[in-house]
Amino acid sequence: MDLFGNLFFGFGVALSLQNLLYCLIGVSVGTLIGVLPGIGPLGTIAILMPITYSISPVGALIMLAGIYYGAQYGGSTTAILVNLPGETSAVVTCIDGYQMARQGRAGPALAIAAIGSFFAGTVGTLLIALFGPPLAEVALKFGAPEYFSLMLMGLVAAAVLAQGDMVKSLAMVVMGLLLGIVGTDVNTGAQRFSLGITELTDGIGFIVVAVGVFAVGEIINNLGETSERVVFNSNLSHLFPTRDDLRRSIGPILRGTGLGCFFGVLPGTGPAIASFSSYIVEKKLADDPSRFGNGAIEGVAGPESANNADAQCKFIPMLTLGLPASGVMALMLGALQIQGIQPGPEVMTMRPDLFWGLIASMWIGNLMLVVLNLPMIGLWVKLLALPYRLLFPAIMAFSAIGIYSVNNSSFEIYLTALFGILGFVWMRLGFPLAPMLLGFVLGPMVEEHLRRAMLMSGGDPTVFIRRPISLAFIIATVLILIVMVAPAVRKRRVEITDNAT
Amino acid sequence: MKLELSDNKDFWAGLMLIATGAATMYIARNYAFGSTLRMGPGYFPTVLGGILILFGLYILVSGLRSRPPPNPPPQSASKTRVNALMPGEGGEGGSWSLRALIGLPVAFVLFGVLMTYAGFVPALLVLIFGSALASPQFKLAEVLLLSVILTALCVALFVWGLGLPYPLLGGS
Numbered sequence: 310m311d312l313f314g315n316l317f318f319g320f321g322v323a324l325s326l327q328n329l330l331y332c333l334i335g336v337s338v339g340t341l342i343g344v345l346p347g348i349g350p351l352g353t354i355a356i357l358m359p360i361t362y363s364i365s366p367v368g369a370l371i372m373l374a375g376i377y378y379g380a381q382y383g384g385s386t387t388a389i390l391v392n393l394p395g396e397t398s399a400v401v402t403c404i405d406g407y408q409m410a411r412q413g414r415a416g417p418a419l420a421i422a423a424i425g426s427f428f429a430g431t432v433g434t435l436l437i438a439l440f441g442p443p444l445a446e447v448a449l450k451f452g453a454p455e456y457f458s459l460m461l462m463g464l465v466a467a468a469v470l471a472q473g474d475m476v477k478s479l480a481m482v483v484m485g486l487l488l489g490i491v492g493t494d495v496n497t498g499a500q501r502f503s504l505g506i507t508e509l510t511d512g513i514g515f516i517v518v519a520v521g522v523f524a525v526g527e528i529i530n531n532l533g534e535t536s537e538r539v540v541f542n543s544n545l546s547h548l549f550p551t552r553d554d555l556r557r558s559i560g561p562i563l564r565g566t567g568l569g570c571f572f573g574v575l576p577g578t579g580p581a582i583a584s585f586s587s588y589i590v591e592k593k594l595a596d597d598p599s600r601f602g603n604g605a606i607e608g609v610a611g612p613e614s615a616n617n618a619d620a621q622c623k624f625i626p627m628l629t630l631g632l633p634a635s636g637v638m639a640l641m642l643g644a645l646q647i648q649g650i651q652p653g654p655e656v657m658t659m660r661p662d663l664f665w666g667l668i669a670s671m672w673i674g675n676l677m678l679v680v681l682n683l684p685m686i687g688l689w690v691k692l693l694a695l696p697y698r699l700l701f702p703a704i705m706a707f708s709a710i711g712i713y714s715v716n717n718s719s720f721e722i723y724l725t726a727l728f729g730i731l732g733f734v735w736m737r738l739g740f741p742l743a744p745m746l747l748g749f750v751l752g753p754m755v756e757e758h759l760r761r762a763m764l765m766s767g768g769d770p771t772v773f774i775r776r777p778i779s780l781a782f783i784i785a786t787v788l789i790l791i792v793m794v795a796p797a798v799r800k801r802r803v804e805i806t807d808n809a810t
Numbered sequence: 811m812k813l814e815l816s817d818n819k820d821f822w823a824g825l826m827l828i829a830t831g832a833a834t835m836y837i838a839r840n841y842a843f844g845s846t847l848r849m850g851p852g853y854f855p856t857v858l859g860g861i862l863i864l865f866g867l868y869i870l871v872s873g874l875r876s877r878p879p880p881n882p883p884p885q886s887a888s889k890t891r892v893n894a895l896m897p898g899e900g901g902e903g904g905s906w907s908l909r910a911l912i913g914l915p916v917a918f919v920l921f922g923v924l925m926t927y928a929g930f931v932p933a934l935l936v937l938i939f940g941s942a943l944a945s946p947q948f949k950l951a952e953v954l955l956l957s958v959i960l961t962a963l964c965v966a967l968f969v970w971g972l973g974l975p976y977p978l979l980g981g982s
Contacts, residue, residue, distance in 0.1 A: 480865040499851040533906035698947045705941040709921045722922030726915035738823040756854045768847030
């Protein structure tokens with residue numbers, strides 16, 4: 310069958326010695342920063358992106374993706390052992406995972422989290438392989454109006470479903486779109502917002518924005534807080550879950566995987582939403598809900614599967630439609646563009662090695678996390694003792710060198726500093742930052758498709774509702790907005806996001 | 811009233827958006843607007859600037875309407891900590907450090923200047939030392955040691971290892 314032929318081909322690509330190495334580096338770095346609070350996958354991927362210039366597009370993407378799902382894995386490790394979620398997605402895992410650790414059952418909790426994640430990762434991989442090609446086929450027929458409507462839907466959904474204030478998220482998308490059009494207008498050659506600065510005629514660098522906001526801005530913010538970490542000394546001698554643990558976990562893992570896949574393809578819903586929903590479902594279904602919060606293994610198995618499934622399925626819209634569904638996916642898209650590959654449905658036919666190689670590598674990476682990393686947990690946790698005051702200067706140094714190495718330009722260093730300040734101010738004013746990045750990446754494309762659609766239709770804006778596929782996206786956009794503005798949902802949403810953060 | 815406003819996050823957020831939107835529209839007025847059929851370079855930014863102003867007004871008004879409680883409830887220690895350390899989510903409560911807000915960007919800018927005029931090693935030393943200086947937990951001996959070790963590591967990794975063509979000492 311075609312599916313297996315393609316997957317087989319993908320494994321051929323991913324199993325090359327070089328790509329295996331990139332995958333290993335990726336998941337190891339990912340686990341590391343997942344364990345370390347104060348630096349997340351967004352910042353890390355942005356900082357490391359310049360290094361990927363010199364390696365092949367496949368290798369680059371394999372490594373960056375590894376950082377992403379490796380971080381989820383590392384985040385749950387600290388959630389269980391130290392009650393500190395290294396990543397947002399692991400917040401829910403803290404509830405029961407840490408209780409299990411306190412009861413001396415950290416080993417089984419970690420093991421079931423790994424097993425659940427691995428299972429979810431496998432299903433996610435299969436789903437991408439199954440639904441990727443047909444989706445891309447549909448997308449190949451899209452014209453400018455369809456793309457514009459699709460991006461509109463993606464951006465609105467990403468802003469509205471993300472955590473934080475809805476209006477502020479939408480405003481940040483617009484802010485990103487505006488930042489994205491700085492530089493030379495491709496249609497007319499006119500300079501826009503470059504303020505007479507030569508370096509700005511090519512636009513603001515993607516990495517400048519990402520590193521400025523997610524690394525420098527984040528550190529400025531972190532330094533304002535005093536933090537100390539206490540590592541809970543847990544008995545890690547027996548790693549294996551009991552037969553009873555396994556029996557209890559099968560259901561939650563299956564349901565969590567399903568929920569994660571569902572939320573995964575929706576734009577904007579972070580892994581925190583998927584894992585939180587899974588936790589709620591498991592608690593509702595349990596015959597004795599009071600066990601939850603006191604070390605129920607279901608409360609670890611479900612959410613951990615959900616957040617990993619979510620992480621994998623986020624790749625579906627990015628790889629097939631060129632539509633990033635989260636901040637990390639926006640970075641991946643940027644990485645592709647930097648490598649000279651225009652994201653979209655063509656990727657699958659023009660660069661099958663990239664598509665299938667990446668998918669296969671995700672499965673291999675998940676396996677690496679279980680086989681290589683699970684036994685090394687003790688080592689990772691030791692790194693928690695590393696104080697932040699020693700860590701952040703290193704992050705600053707890597708950020709600066711990374712930015713400088715892109716164009717050997719001091720100007721970009723200054724610009725990054727500026728975006729650090731902006732990022733900090735935005736954060737303090739309660740603006741979520743990921744929507745800005747999405748808008749920034751898509752900005753030029755949104756404008757381009759809008760212009761083309763208008764030219765095609767002779768300036769008639771009804772073109773967006775006269776073409777069926779485009780109409781469907783517009784209706785979906787309006788529905789999302791209506792549903793989210795409805796008072797009942799709004800209240801519920803606030804509850805969920807409050808609880809999830 | 812003034813004191814209340816200085817605490818009102820939404821008020822300032824709205825104001826920031828309005829200012830950005832207005833500035834955008836002001837700059838974009840020099841670009842050809844075109845028509846809906848043939849959009850000029852000014853079309854898209856002008857429209858986006860307008861949308862930004864609308865969002866700003868909404869947030870500003872909602873900020874003025876909801877008065878913040880006079881004494882915000884103290885956040886539990888653990889919650890603040892998690893907020894602070896969550897990447898990309900923005901720590902909203904809690905304190906912030908002017909020292910960091912000034913120190914880190916300045917250290918960054920100095921790195922840029924020194925890369926042009928003094929070379930990789932001095933630029934890195936200043937960046938690392940300057941960054942550490944911005945932390946409230948600054949310890950001189952520790953930071954000196956850290957600067958030297960980190961710089962050596964970076965030289966080994968980036969210049970010798972990855973072969974980045976930067977002079978260790980001296981301008982480029």
